[in-house]
Amino acid sequence: MNTFHNESAEDILHQNSSNPSLLFVDDDQDVQAAARLLFRRRGIKMLSAYDTQEALTQLAIHSFDLVLLDLNYSKGATNGAEGLALLKDILILRPDLPVVVVTGHSGVTIAVEAMRAGACDFVMKPWNNDRLGNLVDKILDGRKSETMAESESILIIASPDMKRIVAEADRLAPTRAPLIICGPSGSGKTVLAQRIHALSRNTGPIRMIYAEECNRLPEGGGTWIFRDVEALAPSLQRQLADRLDGGEAVRVIALTSQDRKTLEAQLEPRLMLLLGMVTLVIPPLNERPDDIPALAMHFLRYFASRHGLPEPVMEPRHLAALQAGLWPQNVRSLRATIERAVLMGTWETPSESPNASGDGTPTLRDAERSLIETALRNHSFNVTKAARELGLTRPALYRRMARYGL
Ligand SMILES: Nc1ncnc2c1ncn2[C@@H]1O[C@H](COP(=O)(O)OP(=O)(O)OP(=O)(O)O)[C@@H](O)[C@H]1O
Incomplete structure (x- = not known):
């Protein structure tokens, strides 16, 4: 690093x-x-x-x-x-x-x-x-x-799949083409749609519409992003098709967790035809493990800074575990896992933690960790000064910081 x-x-x-x-x-x-x-x-x-x-x-x-x-x-x-x-x-x-x-x-x-x-x-x-x-x-x-x-609009991409998808999205962004983005929950459909809007020549507002809760279409132009588009009521689907057919100056980006075929079976055929010129498909996170190290580092730094806490050291074995992990909500799950690691100051899950003795009594490890953490905080994470206070050499302090994930 x-x-x-x-x-x-x-x-x-x-x-x-x-x-x-x-x-x-x-x-x-x-x-x-x-x-x-x-x-x-x-x-x-x-x-x-x-x-x-x-x-x-x-x-x-x-x-x-x-x-x-x-x-x-x-x-x-x-x-x-x-x-x-x-x-x-x-x-x-x-x-x-x-x-x-x-x-x-x-x-x-x-x-x-x-x-x-x-x-x-x-x-x-x-x-x-x-x-x-x-x-x-x-x-x-x-x-x-x-x-x-907004950190939420940052799109970290490292895998060949995501690079290809984002390149395609960037190429189409300045056009007025409607788009469908398919991908499982939490895979990054909304962030990708926001990027497309930011790169478009569309100066109108961006509207995020939860299809399920939508009971009438918005007025005015801009970019309309429909989340779970298949949940849009049939009457609204017809209205949307009419408005797109009528040349309304609006860019529609439809997001769905379904695959294209399933979506096709649920959308009004006319709307499907109008929206489905291009479909971008984001794969689940565990099918693109190359994105995991980059995303993990990004979230680690982001949450450490946001919470004012030190970054837990990410060793190769942690990364290997993340890459082997199952991510039911994809990047959203990974993000939550990393935020938890930052908040807990460790990668270990509480049940596996060797830091606690099980009966709630602090162990020697707990005490040492807490001393080190306090010294680091007292000196605003200046390792030289903290080491001096603790009577340790800098390398000895670094070793302990790594051990305790500080
Ligand atoms: N490539 C990425 N880089 C950085 N953050 C990402 C990336 N992909 C997703 N995220 C983050 O993961 C979370 C979920 O992403 P997003 O809301 O875009 O997913 P989604 O596919 O639209 O999910 P849903 O279908 O559940 O609405 C957000 O916090 C988002 O910022």
């Missing part, structure tokens, strides 16, 4: 201060360190992300005023594809957030492509400290405060 945590405890402490904050996305630790020094001197809070997924998680957790974006994060990558894809995701999530591209390897042509895609400026590496500092000040001065992103 990389150094996502390096300054986060300190920075999280300051997150309520009125200083502006920026997210610096770059895989190079030296570059991160140089930037941190520069912005600290200028009174700007800086958080680091070392790859795409960390950047998305940081955006889910914090409210930033600016993103500085290198365009390559994997070893040897120079074509800027990773950065351009991340830029697109950032602009979907936070259309108003200024993004400045800071790049060396990719060259000016790709930096210009990034500006065409929505970046507000670019700086070549190695940068001139005064120039970069002044550019950042200028952007921050002209910026009104940003509202917090």
